[in-house]
Amino acid sequence: MAGETILSVKDLRVRFRTLDGVVEAVKGINLHVDAGETVAVVGESGSGKSQTMMAAMSLLASNGEATGVVDYRGKNLLTLGKSELNKVRGRKISMIFQEPMTSLDPLYTIGNQLMEPIRKHRGLSGAEARAEALRLLELVKIPDPERRLKSYPHEMSGGQRQRVMIAMALANDPDILIADEPTTALDVTIQAQILMLLAELQRKLGMAIVFITHDLGIVRRFADRVYVMRYGEVVEEGKADELFANPQHDYTKMLLAAEPTGRKSAPADTAPILLEGRNVEVEFKIGGGFLSGPPMLLRAVDRISVTLKQCQTIGIVGESGSGKSTLGRALLRLLPSQGMIRFGDKDLSKADRAEMRPLRRELQLVFQDPFGSLSPRMTVGQIITEGLLVHEPSLSSKERDKRAVEALLEVGLSPDTRNRYPHEFSGGQRQRIAIARAMILKPKVVVLDEPTSALDRSVQKQIVELLRKLQADHDLSYLFISHDLAVVRAMSDYIIVMKQGKIVEEGPTEEIFGAPREAYTKTLMAAAIDETKFRLSA
Amino acid sequence: MFLYVFRRLLTAIPTMFVIVTLAFFLIRVAPGGPFNQERGLSPEIKANLEAQFGLNDPIWLQYVNYLNNLLHGNFGPSYNLPDFTVTELFANGLPISVQLGLSALVLALAVGTVLGIVAALNQNKLGDYSVIALATAGSTIPTFVIAPVIQLLFGLTWKLLPIGGWGDGAWINKIGPILTLSLPQIAIVARLMRGSMIESLRSNHIRTARALGLSDWSVVVKHALRGAVLPIVSYSGPAAAALLTGSIIVETIFAIPGIGRYFVDAALNRDYTLVMGTVVVIAMFTIAFNLIVDILYAFFDPRVRYD
Numbered sequence: 001m002a003g004e005t006i007l008s009v010k011d012l013r014v015r016f017r018t019l020d021g022v023v024e025a026v027k028g029i030n031l032h033v034d035a036g037e038t039v040a041v042v043g044e045s046g047s048g049k050s051q052t053m054m055a056a057m058s059l060l061a062s063n064g065e066a067t068g069v070v071d072y073r074g075k076n077l078l079t080l081g082k083s084e085l086n087k088v089r090g091r092k093i094s095m096i097f098q099e100p101m102t103s104l105d106p107l108y109t110i111g112n113q114l115m116e117p118i119r120k121h122r123g124l125s126g127a128e129a130r131a132e133a134l135r136l137l138e139l140v141k142i143p144d145p146e147r148r149l150k151s152y153p154h155e156m157s158g159g160q161r162q163r164v165m166i167a168m169a170l171a172n173d174p175d176i177l178i179a180d181e182p183t184t185a186l187d188v189t190i191q192a193q194i195l196m197l198l199a200e201l202q203r204k205l206g207m208a209i210v211f212i213t214h215d216l217g218i219v220r221r222f223a224d225r226v227y228v229m230r231y232g233e234v235v236e237e238g239k240a241d242e243l244f245a246n247p248q249h250d251y252t253k254m255l256l257a258a259e260p261t262g263r264k265s266a267p268a269d270t271a272p273i274l275l276e277g278r279n280v281e282v283e284f285k286i287g288g289g290f291l292s293g294p295p296m297l298l299r300a301v302d303r304i305s306v307t308l309k310q311c312q313t314i315g316i317v318g319e320s321g322s323g324k325s326t327l328g329r330a331l332l333r334l335l336p337s338q339g340m341i342r343f344g345d346k347d348l349s350k351a352d353r354a355e356m357r358p359l360r361r362e363l364q365l366v367f368q369d370p371f372g373s374l375s376p377r378m379t380v381g382q383i384i385t386e387g388l389l390v391h392e393p394s395l396s397s398k399e400r401d402k403r404a405v406e407a408l409l410e411v412g413l414s415p416d417t418r419n420r421y422p423h424e425f426s427g428g429q430r431q432r433i434a435i436a437r438a439m440i441l442k443p444k445v446v447v448l449d450e451p452t453s454a455l456d457r458s459v460q461k462q463i464v465e466l467l468r469k470l471q472a473d474h475d476l477s478y479l480f481i482s483h484d485l486a487v488v489r490a491m492s493d494y495i496i497v498m499k500q501g502k503i504v505e506e507g508p509t510e511e512i513f514g515a516p517r518e519a520y521t522k523t524l525m526a527a528a529i530d531e532t533k534f535r536l537s538a
Numbered sequence: 539m540f541l542y543v544f545r546r547l548l549t550a551i552p553t554m555f556v557i558v559t560l561a562f563f564l565i566r567v568a569p570g571g572p573f574n575q576e577r578g579l580s581p582e583i584k585a586n587l588e589a590q591f592g593l594n595d596p597i598w599l600q601y602v603n604y605l606n607n608l609l610h611g612n613f614g615p616s617y618n619l620p621d622f623t624v625t626e627l628f629a630n631g632l633p634i635s636v637q638l639g640l641s642a643l644v645l646a647l648a649v650g651t652v653l654g655i656v657a658a659l660n661q662n663k664l665g666d667y668s669v670i671a672l673a674t675a676g677s678t679i680p681t682f683v684i685a686p687v688i689q690l691l692f693g694l695t696w697k698l699l700p701i702g703g704w705g706d707g708a709w710i711n712k713i714g715p716i717l718t719l720s721l722p723q724i725a726i727v728a729r730l731m732r733g734s735m736i737e738s739l740r741s742n743h744i745r746t747a748r749a750l751g752l753s754d755w756s757v758v759v760k761h762a763l764r765g766a767v768l769p770i771v772s773y774s775g776p777a778a779a780a781l782l783t784g785s786i787i788v789e790t791i792f793a794i795p796g797i798g799r800y801f802v803d804a805a806l807n808r809d810y811t812l813v814m815g816t817v818v819v820i821a822m823f824t825i826a827f828n829l830i831v832d833i834l835y836a837f838f839d840p841r842v843r844y845d
Contacts, residue, residue, distance in 0.1 A: 059748055090751030102742040107764050117750040152840045
């Protein structure tokens with residue numbers, strides 16, 4: 001069985017008709033998948049890695065068109081008729097996607113959705129299909145499967161939904177499972193569980209897996225063979241071990257070197273305390289209203305104390321819903337909170353809006369989403385100098401422009417960019433603009449809320465280096481909020497681990513990473529930086 | 539669910555109260571009264587009439603009396619159609635308007651939904667463009683143009699349909715008015731349906747369904763359509779309330795004895811009780827249909843739960 005090629009892609013081209021003309025997303029690539037092996041297709045956003053597999057499955061958007069050959073056991077999937085194609089899709093080749101939250105139909109129960117492809121492809125009766133669905137839910141280790149058959153997707157967590165997706169994909173015992181960034185949208189501990197589940201199922205069922213991913217960690221731990229893609233072309237391919245040990249192409253080398261490195265040393269003991277929170281508490285009201293009773297209270301941040309010194313970077317890590325962003329915002333008084341917050345010698349917890357305003361220039365914030373956080377109708381120059389209008393109203397427009405030039409140079413952008421609009425820039429450039437907007441005010445404390453999470457690894461590394469340089473040049477203090485432990489480790493000298501609004505553990509970075517005390521921290525660390533291989537070559 | 543419906547009905551009471559109060563005083567703020575006609579009545583007769591209908595009482599007493607009557611299901615006499623009480627007028631006219639409105643609504647939902655789906659499945663192709671053209675025409679040509687054109691073509695030229703009249707409810711008399719009422723609604727429903735169906739077809743769970751090798755029928759009907767009808771459900775609530783309470787234009791042009799004419803006629807004539815009656819009926823229909831829509835919503839979308 002092993003070794004036999006079951007899927008081969010020859011000279012595949014994918015074109016999209018767009019308003020700007022025809023865009024070629026995949027430019028004549030060749031690849032193959034053998035029975036039972038694990039292949040990774042690696043690349044950054046826009047490399048064409050997803051479109052390659054979407055084309056193979058005839059799932060391209062309506063303006064897309066694929067040419068070439070996608071040969072599955074002697075059938076060219078690209079020219080197969082709809083009903084013939086549907087005998088392969090979901091039966092011999094199945095697929096799971098990046099977005100577990102939206103990939104299931106919200107209007108039908110899990111059981112209904114699981115049974116549908118089983119009945120379609122195998123012609124089982126309702127009762128047989130139900131028994132089969134139950135078996136599949138047990139296979140993907142969903143607790144209480146009997147009850148879950150009657151659940152709707154919105155009643156389940158992201159990790160559980162991805163398990164259901166896997167169950168659906170495996171329902172008809174496929175030859176090939178295509179996994180398109182299957183864990184990217186999940187928290188790291190859940191990521192590890194899903195990956196382990198996939199490895200285990202592969203051992204049990206023997207299907208080939210194609211991983212489409214940007215995450216080299218996954219490739220290293222899972223793949224037998226790797227294809228590296230860039231700009232719609234395969235630039236390098238080979239056995240995973242060899243490729244990691246001895247990359248040939250410059251792009252592969254760059255990708256491998258893009259893992260964030262370096263460590264931050266702690267500030268001197270004598271460094272003054274800049275920002276301090278004591279027993280900070282944030283509560284959200286949920287529901288409530290006329291005739292429906294009192295609202296529920298959700299304590300998003302539960303009596304947390306933080307002390308940020310000059311030149312210090314505190315990394316706040318935790319999974320989604322842990323309250324880490326809320327804490328960052330509460331400390332800047334962007335959210336109402338209980339408890340004491342001091343900035344220098346000023347008590348922020350009693351300051352009203354007017355008193356806060358002059359302090360805002362020293363307390364800046366950079367957001368995760370470099371696409372949503374810049375106004376699309378303002379030029380870059382207007383965006384970054386807007387704060388100066390408030391905080392230094394006496395500046396002439398000429399002086400403001402000079403400051404804009406300085407700020408752009410400082411974040412590594414050409415000053416010519418200041419008359420252009422945000423949509424003309426890439427994600428990494430936009431994040432630089434967002435940083436320039438904060439830096440132009442010469443702040444003392446910057447809260448960085450997942451500043452690198454939306455970026456490709458290679459761009460991430462540049463932003464990390466920029467943030468480091470700015471910190472050294474201006475004695476900045478950072479509150480670095482992230483779920484990405486590799487980046488946090490490279491950036492911070494002190495770590496706070498949060499879960500459900502509470503601090504689980506805190507301490508100097510090397511202590512937390514080197515010798516975590518709490519069970520939750522250990523799981524988190526194991527999931528993020530453990531390098532053990534899940535699977536050896538078949 | 540039961541508790542939710544009960545709560546909604548409970549909140550309808552203050553809503554109705556506010557609407558009735560506002561309407562009662564607003565119509566009385568307008569100059570003139572029910573017996574100030576152009577011909578003019580002699581002062582004695584006018585005084586007599588006003589005394590008989592209690593129009594000389596202080597306004598707060600009139601208000602209290604009206605509310606009291608309303609609570610006992612009594613809308614009062616019509617001032618301008620003295621042979622009838624308001625209740626009788628509605629008893630005669632409302633079934634006619636409801637019949638026409640309901641038929642038009644059902645027709646609009648059926649045809650509009652199908653057209654919308656056809657357009658969405660043929661996005662940016664001929665089928666799509668035809669539906670869009672039809673929908674644009676349907677929503678831009680006013681009913682007071684469509685109705686006479688239908689009378690002219692079907693009634694006068696081809697002699698297929700009667701030109702107007704109710705004909706004691708003969709089905710042939712209903713075709714013209716129903717068509718006129720439904721055409722603009724077909725246009726709106728088709729456009730809404732097209733938009734939401736296109737969005738639905740683009741969603742991730744449709745990609746999943748295709749990747750699982752499900753048939754086109756299952757992908758489109760079972761998975762895309764059910765989510766896509768939700769905006770139509772929302773729209774049909776207020777649309778039903780408007781259609782079922784009659785249209786002055788259609789009822790006037792086709793000489794239909796429905797209640798659509800009453801609102802405008804009554805307001806112009808300062809027929810206080812009839813104005814109030816119309817307001818109450820329209821408000822009740824609106825509240826009822828919005829409630830029905832919300833219940834239907836929970837039926838279509840399991841994420842919506844009322845508890």
